[in-house]
Amino acid sequence: AQKITQTQPGMFVQEKxxxxxxxxxDTSDPxxxxxWYKQPSSGEMIFLIYQGSxxxxxxxxxxxxxxxxxxxxxxxxxxxxxxLGDSAMYFCAxxxxxxxxxxxxxxxxxxxxx
Amino acid sequence: xxxxxxxxKYLFRKEGQNVTLSCEQNLNHDAMYWYRQDPGQGLRLIYYxxxxxxxQKGDIAEGYSVSREKKESFPLTxxxxxxxxxAFYLCASSIAGxxxxxxxxxxxxxxxxxx
Numbered sequence: 579a580q581k582i583t584q585t586q587p588g589m590f591v592q593e594k595x596x597x598x599x600x601x602x603x604d605t606s607d608p609x610x611x612x613x614w615y616k617q618p619s620s621g622e623m624i625f626l627i628y629q630g631s632x633x634x635x636x637x638x639x640x641x642x643x644x645x646x647x648x649x650x651x652x653x654x655x656x657x658x659x660x661x662l663g664d665s666a667m668y669f670c671a672x673x674x675x676x677x678x679x680x681x682x683x684x685x686x687x688x689x690x691x692x
Numbered sequence: 693x694x695x696x697x698x699x700x701k702y703l704f705r706k707e708g709q710n711v712t713l714s715c716e717q718n719l720n721h722d723a724m725y726w727y728r729q730d731p732g733q734g735l736r737l738i739y740y741x742x743x744x745x746x747x748q749k750g751d752i753a754e755g756y757s758v759s760r761e762k763k764e765s766f767p768l769t770x771x772x773x774x775x776x777x778x779a780f781y782l783c784a785s786s787i788a789g790x791x792x793x794x795x796x797x798x799x800x801x802x803x804x805x806x807x
Contacts, residue, residue, distance in 0.1 A: 584734075611792040621780060623798035630793055669734060673792035678742060679750065680725060680784065680796050684734035 580605045582670050582683035590689050591660050598645070599655040599668050599686045607674030612653040614644065617667040617685070626668075629653055657688075665690045694719045698783050698799035705770070705777070705806050713768045713802045715783035722788035724766035725796065728752060729780040738781075741766055742788045770804065778806045 581604045591597040603612065614626040629637045629644045637644045645654040657664055670683045696717040705711045715724065723742045727735040737750030741760040755774025760766055766785075770777045780803050786796040 607792070609791050611794070613795055615798075621782075621801045621803075623782065623784070625795045625797070628793070628795055671796075673786075673794075675791035678723065678788060678792060679737060679740050679748070680786070681737065682727070682735040687732075 580607070580610075580672055580674060580677060580679070580681040582672055582681055584670055584683035584686050586686045587684075588687040588689070590691055592691050593662060594659055596656060596658045597660055597664075597688065599657075599670075599688065601653045601655065601670035601683060603651050603653060603670070603672050605672065605674055605677070607676050609675035611673050612644070612646070613671045613673075613680075614642070614653075614655045615669045615671060615682075616664075617669065619666070623669075627655065660690050662690050662692060664688060696783060696785050696797050696799040698781075698802050700802060701800065703802055703804045705804060707806055708772045710769055710771050711777075711804065713770065713781055713783075713804070715766045715768065715799060716764055717766075717785040717797075718764060719785055719797060720763070721785035721797075722763065723786045723796075724760070725784040725786075726750075726756075726758065726766070726768045727782045727784065729782060729801075731780075735782060738768065777804055779804060 612629045616624040699714045725740040726738040739758040741747035757769045783799045784796040787794045
């Protein structure tokens, strides 16, 4: 079974500051992928970044980076230089190599303050 | 353009009625998923399918049914047995058999309201 835990229901961050959104996971799959999605108020799900369990380096995509600590089973999303448009819900998710269903956490609502 | 289409965007249903939500994709993806999202909450998996004519229950399948007769289509029926169906429903698709390495693409969602 897979489980994703996001312990921050909401966060407020000053514009231009960096923010870290926490995500821990649990799985019995030996190989898996970790994903972060952004959901603005419109409801669409926007894929942000992916980290494979065997990747040696942390993933980066523009202002997004993933702080992957495999031994701790954590995959935190770091957003640098936050912008007002970053205000949204953020979801951490995972898929296993064997159990390929896509499991989501409960999300973190991020609000950027001008 | 390739993508995943859900229809309708908004749906109103009377209590006791079944209703079917449409999900179509032209991405040639084998795997398709249905999620339910309640206000301020995360996504909970209802059903998923990794191949035509096969599907598995997710965490909250009771009161829902699906079919996968075509690769492109994965309709979800919300039956009268679902006691609290008012929610936002999201359909997704992805490549299957890649060891969990590929992301899922989502439709725009259907907002179902029971009146």
